[in-house]
Amino acid sequence: MTSETHESRPTTAETRAVTRTRRTRRRRAVLAASTAGALVLGAGSAVAVSNAYKTVTLDIDGETRDVGTFAGDVEGLLAEEGIDVTDRDVVAPATASALNSGSDVVVRTAKQLDIQVDGEDHSTWVAAADAQEALNLLSQRGSDVALVASRSAERAEIPLELHQGEQVAVVHDGETDVVDGSEEVDDVLEAADVEIDGDDLVSVTDAATAGVKAEDLPDGTEVPQVAAVVERVEVEQVTKVKTIERDVKVKQSDDRYEDLDPKVKKKGRDGSRTVVREITTIDGEEVSNEKITSMVTTEPRTRVLVEGTKERPEPEPEPEPATSSSSSSSSSSGSSGSSGTTYSGSNRSIGQQMAAARGWTGSQWTCLESLWTKESNWSHTVANPSSGAYGIPQSLPGSKMASHGSDWQTNPATQIAWGLDYIAGRYGTPCGAWSHSQANNWY
Structure with missing residues (x-):
């Protein structure tokens, strides 16, 4: 699997994608009354507006809250809130940007994901609040993008909620269910009452790519944007026994007449070979058929025939017919x-x-x-x-x-x-x- 990382600073497309994420904002009125400890502007003095108390909206991986701060820039705000960011994380606006009352600050913590893009597997870091946002960010890489769940026993794991506050489709066993997407993939599967075993594949992609259509859903149900897809994997070992035909060896003998059929000296026998193949199917379709073992279980034995080379002697001449009535007649007379x-x-x-x-x-x-x-x-x-x-x-x-x-x-x-x-x-x-x-x- 190829490992990739995003740049340490967000691209324009990434910043726009995360700032478009739907979230609930709780606004608080900015304090204006003077207090004993309030900052006062004296005659002939100036205080920078950026250092004044202000209220901003902070969105950390989709969790939104209003925060009061005296910080002058985004970096100061994050420091006040004890939020550490790495070069892989996305912060919008940039950490050096000035803060004003009413500013929106969005932080997306990068997570390493296994993905599949146009049929090829990769591992990459993505800074997104949920799977839907991650798919939007990754869509510029190819037309067919999916997040691949890692497996642990009977659990499927992607370190993201699927779609905060929205419904998602669960495609499995020829059926499509719709459930709340504000959970990680394993909880979403449980909500849809879908059980998986250790071989099944689970991925998350957009509903259109998963083939979800309105006619597949109950009347009045809108088609979700995101789908969790369960593919049933069956691995079976098939054993077959193949015949190994015996060899035939012909020996010549001058003790046997050449006009006789060959004599069987050793019957011999056919052998057998046992072959074990491992056949893997996904949703009933065969995807691999590999030979695991192939061994001779019964050795063949050679059949031995004896072929004569001895010529037969010429037949003795028939006796001359007898002249007396008591003797036997010749061949010519009967x-x-x-x-x-x-x-x-x-x-x-x-x-x-x-x-x-x-x-x-x-x-x-x-x-x-x-x-x-x-x-x-x-x-x-x-x-x-x-x-x-x-x-x-x-x-x-x-x-x-x-x-x-x-x-x-x-x-x-x-x-x-x-x-x-x-x-x-x-x-x-x-x-x-x-x-x-x-x-x-x-x-």
Whole structure:
């Protein structure tokens, strides 16, 4: 806040402003009778008129009284009355001015005020009887002038009455009340039954600047010159939690076939950040929004995927068709499943036909194709030397497939029929079996 002071001697505008202040004058008749102690003019002698007894009107910060004095000038009068003035105070007329009976002497004690002029804050000394007079003096500085009340707990303080002997407007909470202004601002607010808390702003300005209009007041009420304005300030801390997305890291492995979907090694998780902001509103309008704290409350964890680089071996060639009636036919001549239906084509093609007969097409066929590619690469003669699993579905042991035909060792259709029944009974669908295989490396 900028600090400013008035000149030690009043300007012409200031002197005129304070001498125009309305005040009550109490006149007393000047004593004229001679007394034993009275001053007498002798023959050939002269007594200066300025040293004669006289009555003057003394206005100290709006408190007016008539004073009898023998002082010859304003400075002498102030000394008689025990009134000390500083270079910041305003005295009119000047202290060296001669006094005459009926003279008016005005003293305005300077007070330091916080003010706002056209939106900028200042601290300055003003010699005025009340806030209305101070606003008049300060009006030459800008078009929008207000006295800003200092705050102490739930009190608002400006070291001036608002408008002596006049009414003032109190603007608050969308309402306007009119009360006596011959008090300081805190008492005026109390008279208007307005309570404030430690955050609220209180200022004093002219009623026009505060937007006070006749239609805002009860019928017959004149618009006051001065207004005390209460602005409701709310300060709220708002907490928000923001997501920190997890990173994804892909590792390559030559132990996994490249045509398989990436395997999840670590699920990972998203993290979180907690942000606290302080939001300030004045009469419901946001004026500031500041970040107070921002901290990571949950650290994110990286998701790790394993991507295969291993190439699948070429499928084994299909066996040549047998010449005897007991042997299985080749892919070109067709294979019969346990239902007696004949299928033609490669083992993979036979599997697709038999799966489609069950309604397993689209994604279900894709899952089945991936599952048995992983298990046997669709070879009906492949055997696992360590476990003994055999054939296209890698039945363990292979002899289980005899339930679907004695040719289980040589007929791909028999193996496929057994494998499809096994999947349906244990997992419901090929995708159920494929999901289990991906998670456990067996089905």
